[in-house]
Amino acid sequence: MEPPKPLGNDVPMPRKPVARDAVLDAYEALLIEVGERAATLDAVAKRAGVSKGGLLYHFPNKEALTTALLERLDLLADEDTELMKAAPDGSAAYFIRSSLWADTPMDRAFVAATRLAEVAHEETRRRFAAIQQRWLDVLAEDVGPEVAKAVSYMGDGLYFNAIFEGGQEGGNAGREADVEILLGVLERLRK
Structure with a gap:
């Protein structure tokens, strides 16, 4: 796989946040905005922009989150x-x-x-x-x-x-x- 192409002045393109951190950030945001009961695994996956399988790869259950x-x-x-x-x-x-x-x-x-x-x-x-x-x-x-x-x-x-x-x-x-x-x-x- 090729590394990201530099933007002008040889600055590499920024990488996407690591999926695990994106999932954890999404869980945190949902807890703040809608509370524990509404921060379901499905809602967290959707907010993080990952599949539920992707979420479960990093966090097998809500307690792990x-x-x-x-x-x-x-x-x-x-x-x-x-x-x-x-x-x-x-x-x-x-x-x-x-x-x-x-x-x-x-x-x-x-x-x-x-x-x-x-x-x-x-x-x-x-x-x-x-x-x-x-x-x-x-x-x-x-x-x-x-x-x-x-x-x-x-x-x-x-x-x-x-x-x-x-x-x-x-x-x-x-x-x-x-x-x-x-x-x-x-x-x-x-x-």
Whole structure:
């Protein structure tokens, strides 16, 4: 098979996303948009643009798709935790600033997983608890355990209010002032 032909300036044509990732992305999107019950294997295959056989090649059942989504969430949460630890103004300030919907891979995986938790998917709930504990541990290193809890609730409030108020579609224009207010509160709590 011939390699892709270069576009002007010898730049190769972009490759299609790997089918496995396309299927997982489709499952994630359907969970966000229509929920767990409507995210059937047939719907995922159609959304991903693959045959059901192609989907089943990568994910033999819906639980395998869910496991892959939770692995994605864990990986993204690990990356986020490392960014928190390295933040120049501290993990608590990073946590508050990053608690607005920004349509990042982490946002999408997190919201998709919440749709699984809504239907009492125990493994999802367990993973959420572990991620929250990791975040709390990092926050506690920065501001102590009591303030860490307060920062966690501040971030959760920002995030979920942004989602409920259309943050996924409308952006966070009005929320930036809230972030600055909460960062001021954080500085007072640090003292």
